[in-house]
Amino acid sequence: MRGWEKNVRRPAPYVPGEQPKEKNIIKLNTNENPYPPAPGVREALRTMDPADFRKYPDPAAGLLVEAIAADRGFSPEEVFVGVGSDDVLAMAFLTFFNSSKPILFPDITYSFYDVWAELFHIPYECQPLDPDFRIRKEDYRKENGGIVFPNPNAPTGLLLPLEEVEEIIRENQDCVVIVDEAYIDFGGRSAAELIPRYENLLVVQTFSKSRSMAGMRIGYALGNRELIRCLNDVKYSFNSYTMNEAALRLGKAAVEDRAYFRDTCEKIISTREKAKRRLTELGFDFPDSMANFLFARHRTCPAETLFQALREAGIYVRYFKKPRISDYLRITVGTEEEMERLFAFLESYLSADSEREEKR
């Protein structure tokens, strides 16, 4: 080992979801929106003047913060923005989770929670989902230094009813509860309406899914002014300029077209519900997802086998080789056409597969 290497941080290796460069791939592996951003984004792009790029962006991200506040019916002082919800969540962990008591989150959940906890030396304790992959609100009644969970949860897609979310928040007013709503726009009811009643509630959302802007890296948090002020203080203290000029302007344009947003979400919900029926016919079962993906396992064909077969056919889905979920595939809801191609492949592959089974 070379001298300098002894002081190097060695994280557990992580490989981000594939972004294949070939065309003609059906990409159902990273929960992206299959539709383009709102038409206003194109217009905002066309009117941007590159001469403005020479200056630092507004560190308060005013343009974007105000657009989000107006859309969500909050004041700008109740909105914090970051480089994707990953940046917002990491900043919230750093700002609010400084207790010696463990923070709580589900055992099967978004894979970055334990990473950030370890990064910032935050003790944590995972709460197991029930056998049907449900969050049990009772598990969040113990002493803790903070709580975070996605709603709908990932990668299950299951939605915790707002009453149960509220119960968790109400029973933990001595700590900050973060509700990570990356997928809430596909059929859930946001906890944002509870913000006026609970000052310990931070709701985190993203432009990556329902707003078709994964490529622009925009996430945000809603919470009472005091929480948001704390987040901004921490952010300013060590990296003042995170949102680039393009993200500010294009994000504003994306959020301003409410009709397009609603239509896109409705299309995805409708495709998802159709997909549930088709997958059932094809021999899959799955939790009743309220997100833009399905978490499905097949009655007979192993998930890893299916994952490989789909990949060879140019259809990318996600497979997690992890305890409790290794029988499942996470399939993003694409366009109607993409889903039809998926079903056609599955139908032919699975019938050939069951013939192979019978011959054995």
Added chain:
Amino acid sequence: MRGWEKNVRRPAPYVPGEQPKEKNIIKLNTNENPYPPAPGVREALRTMDPADFRKYPDPAAGLLVEAIAADRGFSPEEVFVGVGSDDVLAMAFLTFFNSSKPILFPDITYSFYDVWAELFHIPYECQPLDPDFRIRKEDYRKENGGIVFPNPNAPTGLLLPLEEVEEIIRENQDCVVIVDEAYIDFGGRSAAELIPRYENLLVVQTFSKSRSMAGMRIGYALGNRELIRCLNDVKYSFNSYTMNEAALRLGKAAVEDRAYFRDTCEKIISTREKAKRRLTELGFDFPDSMANFLFARHRTCPAETLFQALREAGIYVRYFKKPRISDYLRITVGTEEEMERLFAFLESYLSADSEREEKR
């Protein structure tokens, strides 16, 4: 105090440099480039398709990494990119500074080094500049867990000759030495040429100054493959997608126009050298800056008084009310016209000021 507040991180308050919204301000306070980005950036902006934004960007930032590698004569495996050099530096602190021995940096220097050290629980020890604000290479000969310094230093603008930079790197091969070259393109010689000889050397640069792209938040590091691999491992482990699609494409366009880059740097250097002569005539002295700013104090007029008077005249410069440097103003080198307006104001203000003095 409310319950949840006891676990909140409370950083020292920090106010980022002002970004005034009024027009007609002469903005010499944040070391931005007074010229627009390369013409190719406009073209890249015009040909971007917003439909691409629905997908996550390439987490490896391939487009941009390859363009920087080609420009600098390195291989893509020797280049790491981040959201401004602040992000790159913070990631480098986190990756390489994990010793129980203190890291070393100058006492008067970039103001985020101690912030990141505290954030990541890294012990540190500041080495005082000499009375002429010079870094003394002898101070970096003691036991340490890593070294970081800007070259040219900020806010002094002083350049450490490459031989002395090399001596610091050579004598510390058991730790990583970060040379933060945000301002190197305005007359300095980069330590990048030493990378093939020293595997403990990381050179950090930015698009915010010499490339006129502060608004796009692009920074990068050059170093041997092993160092860059470590940086990427840490980055991927907790935030895979940091560079948005616009930064990747526009950054590539900015780096590809070498002639424009050279011309812009030469114009700024020429304006700076003229400014040195004019400021001397006006009664200022200053370290001999090799950056795109001057760090100047006036023979008689206090810096804070001048700062306020300039501000009222719509000319923004930077004033740091800190030990050892409270007599100085940091003045960014603007266009020739902006500098003429600065000198005209100073000439009239200072002559009125000395009349006021004489009457007393």
